[in-house]
Amino acid sequence: MDSAGRHWKEEVPPEHAYKRRAGAAAPTAEQDKAAGGRNRRWVALDDNRYARASISLRLYRRTRRIRAYLRWSKDGETQERYVCEVAHDWRGANLAEAWRCAWEQGFLVEKPLPENSKASSVAVRANMQANRARDTGPELALRSLLHASGLRYRVDARPIPEIRRRADVVFPRERVAVFVDGCFWHGCPKHSRPAKKNADFWSTKIKGNVERDTETNELLLSAGWTVLRVWEHDDPSTAAENVAIAVAKARLGLVGL
Incomplete structure (x- = not known):
C-alpha cells in the first residue's frame, strides 16, 4: 500500500521496487548483500558441481505484479526458476525476500568445504x-x-x-x-x-x-x-x-x- 491507499494490483509498482538505480552497488555486491553472503547463493548441479545464482526481478504490467526468478548458468546455458511474487517498496527488500523464499523452497544449498580448507565454516x-x-x-x-x-x-x-x-x-x-x-x-x-x-x-x-x-x-x-x-x-x-x-x-x- 502507498500513502494514498492504492495497492499495486491497481496500478504499476514504482521503478525503485524492481530496477537497479544509477550509482547503486555493483550487481554482485548487491546480490551478496541481499542473499546474506556470497556463500548463500549456490545451486547444486549434477556431478557434485555448483553454480552461483542471482535473483532477477521482473515487472508484469498486465497484472501489475513483480515476480522473482532464480537464475544460474549450467554448461554455458542460462537456467531459470520462478521463486515468488514480491511487493516491497524497494528493490533491496524484494531481493532479500526472494532469496529467503528460495532457501525455504530448497532451491539453494551450502557448498561443502574442501578437505584441505583452513576455514572454520x-x-x-x-x-x-x-x-x-x-x-x-x-x-x-x-x-x-x-x-x-x-x-x-x-x-x-x-x-x-x-x-x-x-x-x-x-x-x-x-x-x-x-x-x-x-x-x-x-x-x-x-x-x-x-x-x-x-x-x-x-x-x-x-x-x-x-x-x-x-x-x-x-x-x-x-x-x-x-x-x-x-x-x-x-x-x-x-x-x-x-x-x-x-x-x-x-x-x-x-x-x-
Missing part, C-alpha cells in the same frame, strides 16, 4: 575468498561511483613508492589514499567473529593485519597523506561521498599554496 571461507585480492565487489562499487562523479585515480597503488604499502584507490596529486577493508581479514568490530578451526592461527593472522593497518595509517599521515578506510559492509554511496569530500578539501589546500 563455508561463510568464513567465502569471506576469505572475497577479500584476499584486488577488484572485490565493494572496491568495484566504490570505484564506479567515484568515476561516475568525475574523479580519476590510481588503483591498487603505493601512495609512497618507497614504502611497500598499497592502497585500493589513490589520488596522487591530492595525496589521498583509500583502503577498502574486508571484514574478515581486517578484524571488523561489527562482523569479525573468532574462528573455531585453527583459532590460534587466525587470531594471530588477523591481529597482525590490524597492527599493519595502524602502522600504514601512521606512515601515510606522517608523510602528509589523508587516509580513509572503508569497510566492505559500508554503504558505497556514503563512502564515495566521503572520499569526494576529502579530495575536494585536498584540492583547496593545493590552490592555497
